[in-house]
Amino acid sequence: MLLHAIVQVLRPDIFIYNLAGVVVGMIIGALPGLSATMGVAILTPLTFWLQPAQGLAVLLGIYNSAIWAGGISAILINTPGTPASIAQTFDGYKLVQKGKIGLALGINTIYSVTGGLVSTIFLILAAFPIANFALKFGPPEYFALGIFGLSMMISVSGKQIVKGLIIGVMGLLFSTIGLDPMFSIPRFTFHNVNMMNGIPFVAAMIGMFGIGEVLFQITENRITKKITLTKELGRIFPTFKEFKLTALPCAISSIISVIIGAIPGTGGDIASIVCWQQAKQMSKHPEEFGEGSIEGLAVTSLANNGVIGGAMTTMMTLGIPGDAVTAVLIGSLMMYGMQPGPQMFIEHADFVYNIMALLIVGNLTILILGLLTSKLSAYILYVKDEVIWILVIGFCILGSFAINNSPFDVMIMILAGILGFIAKRMDIPVGPFILALLLGPIVESNFRRSLALSMGNHLIFFTRPISLILLVLTILSLTYQPVSSYFKRKSFSKQTQ
Amino acid sequence: MKKNTLSIILIILLIVSIVLIAGCTQSTKQTDSNEQSAPSTPQEQKETVKYPNKQINLIIQAAPGGLSDLVARTVGGQLEQILGVPVVCSNKPGASGAVAMSYLQASAPDGYTLGYVPVELSMIKALGFADIEPNSFDLIESSNISPATVTVSANAKWKTLQEFIDYAKNNPEKVKIGNSGTGSIWHIAAASLEKATGVKFNHVPFDGAAPAVAALMGGHIDAVTVSVMEVKSGVESGKLKVLGVMSEQRSEYLPDVPTLKEAGYDVNVAAWGGFAAPKGLPQEVKDVLYPAFEKAINSEKMKEVAKQRGFSIFYKSSEEFTKFANEQFDFYMKLIPTMGLKK
Secondary structure, three states, X not given: OHHHHHHHHOOHHHHHHHHHHHHHHHHHHHOOOOOHHHHHHHHOHHHOOOOHHHHHHHHHHHHHHHHHHHHHHHHHHOOOOOHHHOOHHHHHHHHHHOOOHHHHHHHHHHHHHXXXXXXXXXXXXXXXXXXXXXXXXXXXXXXXXXXXXXXXXXXXXXXXXXXXXXXXXXXXXXXXXXXXXXXXXXXXXXXXXXXXXXXXXXXXXXXXXXXXXXXXXXXXXXXXXXXXXXXXXXXXXXXXXHHHHHHHHHXXXXXXXXXXXXXXXXXXXXXXHHHXXXXXXXXXXXXXXXXXXXXXXXXXXXXXXXXXXXXXXXXXXXXXXXXXXXXXXXXXXXXXXXXOOHHHHHHOHHHHHHHHHHHHHHHHHHHHXXXXXXXXXXXXXXXXXXXXXXXXXXXXXXXXXXXXXXXXXXXXXXXXXXXXXXXXHOOOOOHHHHHXXXXXXXXXXXXXXXXXXXXXXXXXHHHOHHHHHHHXXXXXXXXXXXXXXXXXXXXXXXXXX | OHHHHHHHHHHHHHHHHHHHHHHHHHHHHHHHHHHHHOOOOHHHHHHHHOOOOOOEEEEEOOOOOOHHHHHHHHHHHHHHHHHOOOEEEEEOOOHHHHHHHHHHHHOOOOOOEEEEEEHHHHOHHHHOOOOOOHHHEEEEEEEEEEEEEEXXXXXXXXXXXXXXXXXXXXXXXXXXXXXXXXXXXXXXXXXXXXXXXXXXXXXXXXXXXXXXXXXXXXXXXXXXXOEHHHHHHHHHOOOEEEEEEOOOOOOOOOOXXXXXXXXXXXXXXXXXXXXXXXXXXXXXXXXXXXXXXXXXHOOHHHHHHHHHHOOEEEEEOHHHHHHHHHHHHHHHHHHHHHOOOOO
């Protein structure tokens, strides 16, 4: 059945539409501020004059390739192209600074495609069990997942743990701006309607990374940078040894990312952050994480694309969006006359297989296109710095305006950029701030929602298995490092005695 | 180093000026068109007769992908064909639509900036989000409606609405009822049901209707009071069942489900939507615009879209729509303060 669907999808017209989607997605994804959600939403109406299979070929192509291409700008200019590629800036940009440009781009492509393919396989084999597991996530579980994510503030801070925690708490405070999630009471909005939805996350993110990075580079002593930055592409493919190194963390990450993708309302941003944390704890070289770790880049590239299969699973089996893009895709499917849900698997099985086949073919297209364009993408590093700066600033302004057509968001983006610049100059990591802004609202609203469910009983977080496991994992991840280094020191001192 | 500081200052100045320019174009446009429409010299009148002669901007108060976006874009596409000028839709989401509606209110009433207005138009003032009411606009026509439901899990022990209400009566504040956010229309639906039946629910707000439906499917809450449209796929897949619909007539999509009125409770809550223009639209513009909207809303394309997505066409002429929106406004101005939200 699936093979039949793949053969069907390999029709030249569908292949061309898929390719078109991939190329459009690549451009949208690589430009900061233009996200996969926006790309799919804007192009949906244009696909209605196509056949359903052709239209979906375009949309799924955009979805997959925008998430992958977001990593390209994260790696090359340290500005995530989409929110899902935040975690790729941790290691990707450092690898480029070390001169491993080709390798960084190659890893992004190869592991993104792996993530996409593996998650599609999950979708094919276990769509219903995954979706039913995702439904088990109620408010207490979201809270515990959010706390687990927040515990990562420490690892993204690198050596500046105290500074990282300070700016992280600042981020949490900023995340309380807007209507409160339970009673809709305006907090710190100063009677400005624009503030009611809180700090716009994407605008703050691209400002902090994009503008912050540009301002920092301008003030940095560029002579030293020129020397460290060799402009050779270098090898694209990782060595067999590197492959072996990443195999286990990637296997675990693909499961985590499929589940996080399937949970309604959580997407690639959270998945890649959680996977990065997970891989760091398992790694034999945790010190490399954040300093250009191949494992780190591999799992984050894999995780944000791995979410797609999970999100599609929930969307197709239950009719509930798994992330922002699938929320738009549901509408598109309905316009094609499909009602996502178990019925679709029975009544339109061929269509379901078509979707799966399109995901597979789309990912293979990305693989070929990605490897072929590595050199082209890397040309961005040959461009004069001044040109890049102006382009990045221009796209940041355009992107932040385009999200909500709102000049207010542009203002926030610039303020975040200045804050990001000051933080960088003072050697404060900005990762914890972004993390807090992303997870703060999830943690707060689900904490209070859980208490509303339990009538104020805090035990609700510990009596439910998934929530309990996540909280225990959080405690373990917080205590593992200091405890193990304490014991190491102890045994070391014993040996020396 | 000095050169660097200089260039940084220059770049910041550049950014600030770009933003200021972007911010200003909006207001200059407004004053320009105000000047155009205010003095009615013969030449000006000639120009307005030609309406429309340039692109029309249609402001959508929600993000792309949702119902509001879909309806507005569908009607916008039809308008484009009817009027023969481009209709450009732009989304300005935020604060239950208050951002977009404030923007629309402040735009020039020249017929070139129009907007989609949802039920929140009648609620925003009562919620204290912004000083907006139906009379702040020239309401064009209404387009769509989707009534609230009382939906529970398919394997819940309640078979009828009465059983559900009896249980809720005997177990005050025990029934966990999910909505799409405090002060949202579906929260008001549950609160209205409380009022009409004299029960007490435990209201649990979610960030939108879809997460609430997911929580119901996962068994984390007992019921939701979201629209027919949002539970339709859950019902079809056998995971959810609808006990009652909060409208005058039964829903075309759930013909077997009784209305609350049939069960003896007078509760009518629905999410509706329509189109509006800034107050003070010239009569010449109305004469062109209103029939065009009437045609667009009642087009085959709209009927097709409504059927696919599960909402109902709800056409009312400008006077009827204005009357309806004001009735709703009065209703919510009375109801919402008693819900204890407004601080």
